[in-house]
Amino acid sequence: xxxxxxxxxxxxxxxxxxxxxxxxxxxxxxxxxxxxxxxxxxxxxxxxxxxxxxxxxxxxxxxxxxxxxxxxxxxxxxxxxxxxxxxxxxxxxxxxxxxxxxxxxxxxxxxxxxxxxxxxxxxxxxxxxxxxxxxxxxxxxxxxxxxxxxxxxxxxxxxxxxxxxxxxxxxxxxxxxxxxxxxxxxxxxxxxxxxxxxxxxxxxxxxxxxxxxxxxxxxxxxxxxxxxxxxxxxxxxxxxxxxxxxxxxxxxxxxxxxxxxxxxxxxxxxxxxx
DNA sequence: TGCTTATCGTGATGCCCAGG
DNA sequence: CCTGGGCATCACGATAAGCA
Numbered sequence: 001x002x003x004x005x006x007x008x009x010x011x012x013x014x015x016x017x018x019x020x021x022x023x024x025x026x027x028x029x030x031x032x033x034x035x036x037x038x039x040x041x042x043x044x045x046x047x048x049x050x051x052x053x054x055x056x057x058x059x060x061x062x063x064x065x066x067x068x069x070x071x072x073x074x075x076x077x078x079x080x081x082x083x084x085x086x087x088x089x090x091x092x093x094x095x096x097x098x099x100x101x102x103x104x105x106x107x108x109x110x111x112x113x114x115x116x117x118x119x120x121x122x123x124x125x126x127x128x129x130x131x132x133x134x135x136x137x138x139x140x141x142x143x144x145x146x147x148x149x150x151x152x153x154x155x156x157x158x159x160x161x162x163x164x165x166x167x168x169x170x171x172x173x174x175x176x177x178x179x180x181x182x183x184x185x186x187x188x189x190x191x192x193x194x195x196x197x198x199x200x201x202x203x204x205x206x207x208x209x210x211x212x213x214x215x216x217x218x219x220x221x222x223x224x225x226x227x228x229x230x231x232x233x234x235x236x237x238x239x240x241x242x243x244x245x246x247x248x249x250x251x252x253x254x255x256x257x258x259x260x261x262x263x264x265x266x267x268x269x270x271x272x273x274x
Numbered sequence: 275t276g277c278t279t280a281t282c283g284t285g286a287t288g289c290c291c292a293g294g
Numbered sequence: 295c296c297t298g299g300g301c302a303t304c305a306c307g308a309t310a311a312g313c314a
Contacts, residue, residue: 010275010276010277011276011277022308022309022310023309023310023311024309024310024311024312025276025277025309025310026275026276026277027276027277029308029309032308032309033307033308035277035278036278036279036307036308037307039277039278039279040279042278043278043279070305070306071304071305074304074305074306075304077280077281077282078304080280080281081280081281081282083282083283084283085301085302085303127286127287127305128286128287128288130304130305132303132304132305133304134303134304135303138302138303150303150304152286152287152303152304152305153287153288155287155302155303155304156286156287156288156289156302156303156304157287157288157289157303158289158302158303159287159288159289159301159302159303159304160287160288160289160290160300160301160302160303161288161289161290162289162290182289182290183289183290184288184289184290202295204291
């Protein structure tokens with residue numbers, strides 16, 4: 001005789017396989033999920049009611065406020081439970097309500113951005129258009145001065161994009177210094193600005209080497225916080241001219257060169273600070 | 275026991291980069 | 295030139311624990 005391994009779910013009132021229950025719950029998994037979601041919405045709605053009552057938002061802001069509440073809650077939890085990558089990140093707020101209130105009251109631009117982005121998301125339901133709470137400085141904490149609204153896509157882009165600087169050399173002279181927020185942006189703009197072929201922009205950063213792009217341009221690419229490996233093999237000559245000059249402040253002119261010297265040394269790689 | 279809340283894990287997104 | 299793994303970001307889902 002086989003025992004029927006079922007349990008009664010007190011929510012959907014059905015007998016369901018035991019495996020479909022969590023250890024301590026009297027709800028089956030699917031009911032539990034729904035109950036969880038409803039609980040979250042209830043909490044959010046309580047907070048929103050309070051804000052409406054205080055006149056901080058209107059009832060029309062409900063949809064935006066709901067998503068802001070859950071984002072605030074999510075960020076607080078990430079810091080609280082030290083999720084991977086958040087071990088050292090702090091959050092200035094303890095409750096989602098305090099968090100979102102400060103955003104709405106103290107950061108009106110962010111709140112407006114949030115509402116606009118929410119409307120955009122609600123019309124298309126594309127995940128990458130969802131608004132998220134971004135840390136402006138990704139190494140920093142969740143503080144009033146370090147947060148902004150960013151769409152999910154933009155946040156992902158920021159997460160992996162590498163800010164970099166390019167020194168452009170033409171005719172053996174420094175032609176331009178350009179900053180980019182990512183390598184992708186760097187490639188696109190170099191192609192447009194200098195008219196160089198696309199495969200020439202497939203360069204490596206932080207090599208400490210001058211790379212020829214064609215069209216008469218050469219570049220040095222360096223990323224933010226990038227470390228250039230030291231090379232013993234001499235590749236470039238660094239030439240430093242030193243002069244001691246007697247100078248007339250009144251006439252604003254050089255009077256005479258007292259001493260002049262030049263030092264030259266070899267280096268394997270070139271780097272600069274950003 | 276029925277339901278809610280706290281805690282922890284997984285998934286979506288899109289860039290970078292190595293390697294064929 | 296293409297592809298797939300790795301990574302950093304955040305939202306969402308699953309499970310354990312708590313409370314009346």
